[in-house]
Each structure stands twice: as structure tokens, then as C-alpha cells.
Amino acid sequence: MNSRPHIAIDAMGGDEGVRxxxxxxxxxxxxxxxxxxxLFGDEARIKAALDNHPNLRAASEILHCDGVVDGNEKPAVAIRKAKSTSMGLAIQAVxxxxxGAAVSAGNTGALMAMAKLALRTMPGIDRPALAALLPTLGANDVVMLDLGANTECDTRNLVQFAVMGAAYARVAMDLERPRVRLLNIGTEELxxxxxxxxxxxxxxGHADLAMSFDGFTEGDKLAxxxxxxxxxxxxSGxxxxxxxEGTARFVxxxxxRAFTSSVRSKIGFLISKPAMHLLRHHLxxxxxxxxxxxxxxxxVVKSHGGANATGVANAVHVAARLVEENITERIASDIARINTFGKAEAVAQ
Structure with a gap:
């Protein structure tokens, strides 16, 4: 386990700015x-923001750069500027x-392209996947992947995603054998x-992996x-x-609207306020x-562009936990087992 991990921060990414x-x-x-x-970005702005956080100054090194990846910038354009932007330099530090990790709230497509080009995929992995924790009605959150990095996937990609997702779940949720399912249009085998x-x-066929494969699940069972x-x-992911996300906002x-539609509704809201607060927190x-x-x-961890301070803190915590628990080594170990499939398939053909 790594101690005192260093985290590279793209200080200029995100909608809410350096502060x-x-x-x-x-x-x-x-x-x-x-x-x-x-901390990569505009030194003057970073120093000004650090004045409000004395606990952070002694633990931080500022590395000035002028370049910033725009939120609408195409990945190809961002890659050409990688050596002069806060996002590109944070990835280079890794x-x-x-x-040990980089965190950015900037352009997702640019971050994915830069990270893949600079860090390359691990041995045995064909494509990286974007994974996130989502809330559920159960005792734990659920790890979902891929969330948009690969629009088309073959069998090997899906198998590798399952292995990577299970490794992430073991770290993020302290699960010995995470229950893994494939998103499908039905639960029947056909x-x-x-x-x-x-x-x-x-x-x-791989009972030796540190996961419990439970077949298929449908979209209405995500939570x-x-x-x-x-x-x-x-x-699909x-x-x-x-x-x-849209359904959560709709609800x-x-x-x-319902609680503000009449006086009686407003009174009902006051009575149910604790429950509403819990719902808001959960979503x-x-x-x-x-x-x-x-x-x-x-x-490499992607923070939501509109995240508040607590959201940014959670993204940093995810990065630190993955570094401390050696997520890349865990994935490599499991992929080494699963890739016997590729060799067996080649022999069969």
C-alpha cells in the first residue's frame, strides 16, 4: 500500500473555477x-485561493502553466496543447x-484522449472504460461501466470491463466478491x-475470479x-x-412543485422535511x-464540471483510495487470469 500519495490537480478545470x-x-x-x-494552473489565481486554506498550502506545490483546455475543445486540439495545459501536465505528472493520480473537472473527451495517449492501456486491456459509483436502494452503491468512453464494444471488451469493475468495487466498497451483471434487454440467457x-x-466459466457473476440485469434494476x-x-451505459439522472431531477x-402548490402542501412539506433532506442527499x-x-x-479521475467543494473532495478521495489500494495491480492480476480466454479462442479457431 502506498503512503502519503501525491495527487496531481488540474486546478483550472470545471465550471466553478479555481476557488x-x-x-x-x-x-x-x-x-x-x-x-x-x-497544483497545475495559473499560479497567481491558485495562490489567491490558497490564502483561505492554510492547511493546504504546506501540502501543495504549485506548477504554473498558462494553457487551459476549453470545455468545448475537441480532443484532437487538446492533445496538441497537452504539454502547455493544466490538464495535460497533471496527466504527465502521473x-x-x-x-500517483490525476484529478480534473475539465472536458471529459479531452481528458480521456490525453490520458489514453500519455498513459496507454495496461497489458491485457484493449480499451479503458469510464466507471462511476451510482446510488442504489441497497446497502451499497453500484459501480457502472462503461459510461461513454467506448460506444461500440466486443466480447473481450465487456469481459475486461467486468474484471476492472469488480476490482474497483473491491476497493471502493470493501467487497470480497462483488456481484457482477451485464446490462441487457432481458434476464433470459437467450x-x-x-x-x-x-x-x-x-x-x-471463470469461477476463479474475485467476483460473483449473476447474469443479466435490465435498465429498471440499476438502482x-x-x-x-x-x-x-x-x-448504452x-x-x-x-x-x-434525468429521472432523479424529474422526481x-x-x-x-407538489409541496408548493397550496398551503396544505406547504404544511405537509414542513412535516416531511427530514425525509426530503435525506432524499436530496441520496440523489x-x-x-x-x-x-x-x-x-x-x-x-485518472474525472470530477463533474459543476461539482461543489464537497464533490471535488469526494473525487480526490476516490483518487487517493485507488492509489493506496494499488488498483492497477489488482486489475492486472485478474486480467492475467481472464486472458486465458483469448488464448483458448485462438486455438479453437
Missing amino acids: VMMAGIAEARRRHDGLRFK KKGDA KGTDEIREAAAILR SGEADVIVSDGF NVALKTA TDLLR DPNVHNGAVFLGLNGV
């Missing part, structure tokens, strides 16, 4: 005082071994594409708590995620902030 990024990092360090940071059915067959890891191609907005994206690019030779 919120520094407030979030300071909050993360109050929770975990062993953390140290390399590549050089100067930091449902779904050839790729999904073949991936299920492979995972069923049921019946699975610890849900695996999908990036297209992103659609499912955005649908779930909360509908309740808000708050800041509570589950911090998506991870799994499968790279290094840890």
Missing part, C-alpha cells in the same frame, strides 16, 4: 491529512511517477446481442441494489446514466462524484 477546486482539495485533506498535491451472451458465457457492478458498452422537481451527484478511467497505466 471551488481549492476548497474541495482542502476539504479532502482535512479528511485525509496524509495527502499531498501538485506518467513520470511524480504523482436475450441480447452475440457479444453480450458470449461475454456472459466466459464470465460464468435496485441487486448488483454491485453493472457492465455495458459505452453507448451513457444513455442509461443520463436517463437515471425532485415534481415533489418541489446529490456531489455525494458520488469522481468517475474513473479504468485500464490505464495510472489513475
Whole structure:
């Protein structure tokens, strides 16, 4: 286990600016005082923001750079500027071994492209996947991947995503054998594409992995708590995620309207306020902030662009935990087992 991990921070990313990024990092360090940071961005603005966080100044090194990746910038353009932007330099710090992980709230596409180019995929991994923790009705959150990094996936990709997701769940939720399911249009074995059915067959045949493969799940069961890891191609996963987020906003907005529609409703709101507060907390994206690019030779965490200080702190905490628990080594160990499938398939052909 690594001690006192260094985290590289893209201080210029995100909608809320340097002030919120520094407030979030300071909050993360109050929770975990062993953390140290390399802050990439405009030195003057970072120093001004640090004036409000004396606990952070001694634990941080500022590395000035003028370049910033715009929120709408195309990945190809961002890559060409990688050596002069706060996002690119934060990733380079991981590549050089100067930091154990990088955290950015900037452009997701640019971050994915830069990270993949600089860090490369791990041996045995064909494509990295974007994974995140989502709230459920069960005792634990659920790890879902891929959430948009790969719109089309073959059987090997889905199997590898399952292995990576299970490794992440073991670290993030302290589970010995996470329950893994593939997102499908039905739970019957004959449902779904050839790729999904073949991936299920492979995972069923690998009882030696540190996971419990439980077959298929449907979109209406994402938040049921019946699975610890849900695996999908990036297209379906992103659609499912955005649908779930939209439904959560719809429900909360509908309740808000209902509780303000009359005097009696307002009285009812006062009575149910504690329950409403619990619901709001459970659905708050800041509570589950911090998506991870799994499968790279290094840890890169994406914070939501609109995250508040608590959300940023949670993203930093995710990065630190993955470094401390050696997530890349865990994935490599499991992938070495599962890749016997590739060799067996080649012999069969």
C-alpha cells in the first residue's frame, strides 16, 4: 500500500473555477491529512485561493502553466496543447511517477484522449472504460461501466470491463466478491446481442475470479441494489446514466412543485422535511462524484464540471483510495487470469 500519495490537480478545470477546486482539495485533506498535491494552473489565481486554506498550502506545490483546455475543445486540439495545459501536465505528472493520480473537472473527451495517449492501456486491456459509483436502494452503491468512453464494444471488451469493475468495487466498497451483471434487454440467457451472451458465457466459466457473476440485469434494476457492478458498452451505459439522472431531477422537481402548490402542501412539506433532506442527499451527484478511467497505466479521475467543494473532495478521495489500494495491480492480476480466454479462442479457431 502506498503512503502519503501525491495527487496531481488540474486546478483550472470545471465550471466553478479555481476557488471551488481549492476548497474541495482542502476539504479532502482535512479528511485525509496524509495527502499531498501538485497544483497545475495559473499560479497567481491558485495562490489567491490558497490564502483561505492554510492547511493546504504546506501540502501543495504549485506548477504554473498558462494553457487551459476549453470545455468545448475537441480532443484532437487538446492533445496538441497537452504539454502547455493544466490538464495535460497533471496527466504527465502521473506518467513520470511524480504523482500517483490525476484529478480534473475539465472536458471529459479531452481528458480521456490525453490520458489514453500519455498513459496507454495496461497489458491485457484493449480499451479503458469510464466507471462511476451510482446510488442504489441497497446497502451499497453500484459501480457502472462503461459510461461513454467506448460506444461500440466486443466480447473481450465487456469481459475486461467486468474484471476492472469488480476490482474497483473491491476497493471502493470493501467487497470480497462483488456481484457482477451485464446490462441487457432481458434476464433470459437467450436475450441480447452475440457479444453480450458470449461475454456472459466466459464470465460464468471463470469461477476463479474475485467476483460473483449473476447474469443479466435490465435498465429498471440499476438502482435496485441487486448488483454491485453493472457492465455495458459505452453507448448504452451513457444513455442509461443520463436517463437515471434525468429521472432523479424529474422526481425532485415534481415533489418541489407538489409541496408548493397550496398551503396544505406547504404544511405537509414542513412535516416531511427530514425525509426530503435525506432524499436530496441520496440523489446529490456531489455525494458520488469522481468517475474513473479504468485500464490505464495510472489513475485518472474525472470530477463533474459543476461539482461543489464537497464533490471535488469526494473525487480526490476516490483518487487517493485507488492509489493506496494499488488498483492497477489488482486489475492486472485478474486480467492475467481472464486472458486465458483469448488464448483458448485462438486455438479453437
